[in-house]
Amino acid sequence: MTSFRFDTGGLIDRSSVIDFSFDGKKMQGHSGDTLASALLANGQLLMGRSFKYHRPRSVITAGAAEPNALMEIGEGGRLEPNTRATMQELYDGLVAKSQNRWPTLERDFGAINSIASSFFVAGFYYKTFMWPKRFWEAIYEPIIRRAAGLGHLSHENDPDRYEKAYAHCDVLVVGSGPAGLMAAMAAARSGASVIMADEHATCGGSLLREREEIASQPGHEWAAETLAQLAGMDNVTIMARTTVIGAYDQCVFGALERVQKHTALPDHDVPVEKLWRIMAKACVMATGAEERPIVFGGNDRPGVMTASAMRAYANQFGVAAGRTACVFTSSDSGYRTALDMRSCGVHVEAIIDARANAPDIETHGVPVLTGAVVTNVDGGKHGMKGIEIDRGRGHENIPCQSLAMSGGWSPVVHLACQRGARPSWDEDLHCFMPPQSDPAIIASGSANAIWSLTGCLTDGARRGEQAARQAGCRTMKTPVPKARDEASHGSEAVWWVKQSTGKPFVDYQNDVTARDLPLAAREGYDHIELAKRYTTSGMATDQGKLGNVNAIGILADATGKGIEEIGTTTFRPFYTPVSFGALGGQHVGEHFRPVRMSPLHNWAADLGAEFVETGLWYRSSWFPEKGDDWLAAMTREVLNTRANVGICDVSTLGKIEIKGSDATEFINRLYSNAFAMLPVGKARYGLMLREDGFVGDDGTTSRLSENHYFMTTTTGHAAESMRDIEFAHQALWPELDVQYASVSDQWAQMAIAGPRARDVLAKIVDIDISNEAFGFLAARQIKVLGSIPAMLFRISFSGELAYELAVPAGHGEAVANAIMHAGEPFGIGPYGLEALSAMRIEKGFVTHNEINGRVTAGDVGLGKMLSKKKDYIGRMMSEREGLVDADREQLVGVRPLNPDLRFRAGCHLVNPGDVASLETDQGYVSSVAFSPMLESWVGLAMLKRGRERHGDKIVLWDGLREVQIEAEVCDPVFYDPAQEKAHG
Amino acid sequence: MAYLINCPHCGQRTTDEFYIKGDASKQRPGTIGDDTMNQWHDYVHIRDNVRGRTAEHWHHTGGCRQWLVVERDTVSHEVYAVAPASSRTPGKTSATPARKSAARKTPARNTTSRKTARGEKK
Numbered sequence A: 001m002t003s004f005r006f007d008t009g010g011l012i013d014r015s016s017v018i019d020f021s022f023d024g025k026k027m028q029g030h031s032g033d034t035l036a037s038a039l040l041a042n043g044q045l046l047m048g049r050s051f052k053y054h055r056p057r058s059v060i061t062a063g064a065a066e067p068n069a070l071m072e073i074g075e076g077g078r079l080e081p082n083t084r085a086t087m088q089e090l091y092d093g094l095v096a097k098s099q100n101r102w103p104t105l106e107r108d109f110g111a112i113n114s115i116a117s118s119f120f121v122a123g124f125y126y127k128t129f130m131w132p133k134r135f136w137e138a139i140y141e142p143i144i145r146r147a148a149g150l151g152h153l154s155h156e157n158d159p160d161r162y163e164k165a166y167a168h169c170d171v172l173v174v175g176s177g178p179a180g181l182m183a184a185m186a187a188a189r190s191g192a193s194v195i196m197a198d199e200h201a202t203c204g205g206s207l208l209r210e211r212e213e214i215a216s217q218p219g220h221e222w223a224a225e226t227l228a229q230l231a232g233m234d235n236v237t238i239m240a241r242t243t244v245i246g247a248y249d250q251c252v253f254g255a256l257e258r259v260q261k262h263t264a265l266p267d268h269d270v271p272v273e274k275l276w277r278i279m280a281k282a283c284v285m286a287t288g289a290e291e292r293p294i295v296f297g298g299n300d301r302p303g304v305m306t307a308s309a310m311r312a313y314a315n316q317f318g319v320a321a322g323r324t325a326c327v328f329t330s331s332d333s334g335y336r337t338a339l340d341m342r343s344c345g346v347h348v349e350a351i352i353d354a355r356a357n358a359p360d361i362e363t364h365g366v367p368v369l370t371g372a373v374v375t376n377v378d379g380g381k382h383g384m385k386g387i388e389i390d391r392g393r394g395h396e397n398i399p400c401q402s403l404a405m406s407g408g409w410s411p412v413v414h415l416a417c418q419r420g421a422r423p424s425w426d427e428d429l430h431c432f433m434p435p436q437s438d439p440a441i442i443a444s445g446s447a448n449a450i451w452s453l454t455g456c457l458t459d460g461a462r463r464g465e466q467a468a469r470q471a472g473c474r475t476m477k478t479p480v481p482k483a484r485d486e487a488s489h490g491s492e493a494v495w496w497v498k499q500s501t502g503k504p505f506v507d508y509q510n511d512v513t514a515r516d517l518p519l520a521a522r523e524g525y526d527h528i529e530l531a532k533r534y535t536t537s538g539m540a541t542d543q544g545k546l547g548n549v550n551a552i553g554i555l556a557d558a559t560g561k562g563i564e565e566i567g568t569t570t571f572r573p574f575y576t577p578v579s580f581g582a583l584g585g586q587h588v589g590e591h592f593r594p595v596r597m598s599p600l601h602n603w604a605a606d607l608g609a610e611f612v613e614t615g616l617w618y619r620s621s622w623f624p625e626k627g628d629d630w631l632a633a634m635t636r637e638v639l640n641t642r643a644n645v646g647i648c649d650v651s652t653l654g655k656i657e658i659k660g661s662d663a664t665e666f667i668n669r670l671y672s673n674a675f676a677m678l679p680v681g682k683a684r685y686g687l688m689l690r691e692d693g694f695v696g697d698d699g700t701t702s703r704l705s706e707n708h709y710f711m712t713t714t715t716g717h718a719a720e721s722m723r724d725i726e727f728a729h730q731a732l733w734p735e736l737d738v739q740y741a742s743v744s745d746q747w748a749q750m751a752i753a754g755p756r757a758r759d760v761l762a763k764i765v766d767i768d769i770s771n772e773a774f775g776f777l778a779a780r781q782i783k784v785l786g787s788i789p790a791m792l793f794r795i796s797f798s799g800e801l802a803y804e805l806a807v808p809a810g811h812g813e814a815v816a817n818a819i820m821h822a823g824e825p826f827g828i829g830p831y832g833l834e835a836l837s838a839m840r841i842e843k844g845f846v847t848h849n850e851i852n853g854r855v856t857a858g859d860v861g862l863g864k865m866l867s868k869k870k871d872y873i874g875r876m877m878s879e880r881e882g883l884v885d886a887d888r889e890q891l892v893g894v895r896p897l898n899p900d901l902r903f904r905a906g907c908h909l910v911n912p913g914d915v916a917s918l919e920t921d922q923g924y925v926s927s928v929a930f931s932p933m934l935e936s937w938v939g940l941a942m943l944k945r946g947r948e949r950h951g952d953k954i955v956l957w958d959g960l961r962e963v964q965i966e967a968e969v970c971d972p973v974f975y976d977p978a979q980e981k982a983h984g
Numbered sequence B: 001m002a003y004l005i006n007c008p009h010c011g012q013r014t015t016d017e018f019y020i021k022g023d024a025s026k027q028r029p030g031t032i033g034d035d036t037m038n039q040w041h042d043y044v045h046i047r048d049n050v051r052g053r054t055a056e057h058w059h060h061t062g063g064c065r066q067w068l069v070v071e072r073d074t075v076s077h078e079v080y081a082v083a084p085a086s087s088r089t090p091g092k093t094s095a096t097p098a099r100k101s102a103a104r105k106t107p108a109r110n111t112t113s114r115k116t117a118r119g120e121k122k
């Protein structure tokens, strides 16, 4: 291995020692290192294998665009694959593993793919795995699944915490290089509240990586001073380790802060990552520029990297990939690298400049070969031996251990393009320029194709002022410090060295070579978006940050179109990958969604209830005794309720109080049946339609006083009904004087049902509840247990003599216990949702199983509840032809001829002798229960012309379970059809 | 879609607090007349797939629980106007004093029902 650390120089602390491991090998680095720089310092040039050909790879960049050096970091539940070693800060105890290799990085079997590479051309997946079809599941998919994907996921739970957070500011500055620092300073001096975010651990951007001077001091020192000044200002927030990942409508930005990704054992009281939403008024996009690789043979060999990356490793981290270097360039950045490396003691063999005319730059004896190109690299997993060049007189070889390449610069325009605007190609600057369609997103510095340091400082200051103005601040002119500029920044585009003898890679991460793109064009995939999918160029975790512009150039060349005409692929958030942990935030495990518990939850739990999730609610489902199952428990609860008395928690019902001088009129327009004449002290069952004429919801509404109503809705529809009521008033009839409030959570509500219900309740209420004084459907505000305010309704969902009692939620448990106590002599027992359902099915009462959005009032036998005398929600549409068709499915009961045969809701109904099909389908079963009273499984069903078919035979057909059961159609009311019990 | 909505009652809020019902350009027809069924069919079922400026009913479920009319652009995502639905019943553009007072009496905030609404969204 050829890479090594210099004895002096760089912004690392050589006195500190950080222990880490790579593929099990113990290594050491220094504070200030990234994982990539520390690996280079340990002579570990080989960092991974490529995706398709498994070629040995090392770093190409020193930043966010890194396509090669992707690693698994951490262990157990903390393991995170595809981490860019260039962005990972080194920490004590860091465990890193290389990816995409088997069995080891050094000896990798997949490398054999490289030999069969003609097989892996563009469109490989499309061409190879299409046929024969039967091979797909058995052979192709397992192979692809094993080969695809970089790195592994841990199957353990992530032990760390993640958080979502919000921030507001006038000006968001993205990036903290020379332009970003000046922009933040200028905006802050204008009084704007400023957030400056930078994806690296230390702010300063290129100033940390270049040897430039500002105000007669090294750039990194000036940056540190400026940062200290900014940090001292009350209106400035500096967010390091924070990547702005997306730009959204109205100047809202997403940002990912890696709070504790640089420590082995994170503090559990602090999240490891925070996903920010930043609401800004303007944004200075000082995101810098990405140096383009040149596409030539062997441009992926370990030791080859961009010129700016080689400088960054030397200047910031004091490491180099080799003791000798060459530079292949079509821009002046290459010269800067040659000079910096030379002054670090690396021997620079030659600058190979693809341009015919070299710029006027003093190279201190480094030979410059103009009009020359690199055609191949001699090297492999242990490093480079040399390069092969061509300057028009055949191939020549130059020995060297590393190669810097520079094909010019591409401004990082993502944030300006993520809302759909496209960048435009600049023929003179050879780069895509950020669009200026959004006045609130202001590109600055090299993100705006300004290449000189003085230019970036000045532009940063002016753009910072502009952003502050955009945010409504009065701006002050900020002085710009003097800088000593390095070489000029001219460049020419070299898309592809066609005389390459080795593999010329365009997209490193997907192993796309320059030859794949013309092939895609020849095969008809010449649109940039198609070429991307066909060749996979620009896919995967780096989304073509390095390769896309070269790919566009090559495609333009191959099709004879202009670069502007080819255009770019779509820029979408996120700029760099975001962990699922951060996206999930706090919503994991039991916090995945809220849990709603009834005020009677503990009461039921104390009685041993089993709970069932219905929506967010946990409802008591049955109360097992001596280990009996749900069926035995439900049966016992039903029999006891019908014989003696039972109590059931119905607190989950939606409850709405409605008041106002127009409350009666309002309610009359909500329900399809008449409510105008409901007397005070009475409850009524009501049906609500939707405007399209189908049934929406049902429930009871009680008139507590002249202008005061208490409405209940079904549990599942409570939220929608409330919203519909608000809509009806606010959007349709705002002239009505009415107020309403959801009070679902304010009341604990329980049903007390059974022949002894009155005897039990009489012991705790303060009024006469005899049948004469408090008859069927009576409703009144009363007191229970002496002083607790309550509402008592004589309504029955079980068919028994029954009451529903509502008390303030906080009293629920005490009152329920008091009822249990009062009911003891009468044999009271609790019943759950299962018993409640069985009893309502025995009585043929409908719920949302039946009113599923596709049924009319007529379908469920409630046609008489459609008033002809008033307008109400859904009135007109309920009269449409299709909704009153006699052939519609109608509610019936079904009983299997063999009462022991269980069937399920969802069964289809077919006539005996028919083969089940869409044509012979007669309807479906909507609800099923075991009826303890009939000692039979029974169901409610929707059957074509069902009401005239009572007594007919029908087949219950369950295609999923391959069950066919003979049954008889009957009236949906199985029990007490005369309705005597509830009225008694 | 726009990310921030300026609720006339609550100020600037994120769109996740809102429920969107849809087209607010149509007026609820009456029950009398020759063509009422066609009008109703149009009101309930017929929708333009607008490219450009639209008016929609939005409900501030996670805030004041007021129905609003949001005028926005489906292409540029610009929000042109947000007004209470009660002040902008189509066809009855000017809000009468009576209507205004009715709107004001409506409870402006109700935390419990907010919980209900959000909880049961799915």
Ligand SMILES: [Zn+2]
Binding pocket: B007, B008, B009, B010, B011, B060, B063, B064, B065, B066
């Ligand atoms: Zn609001």
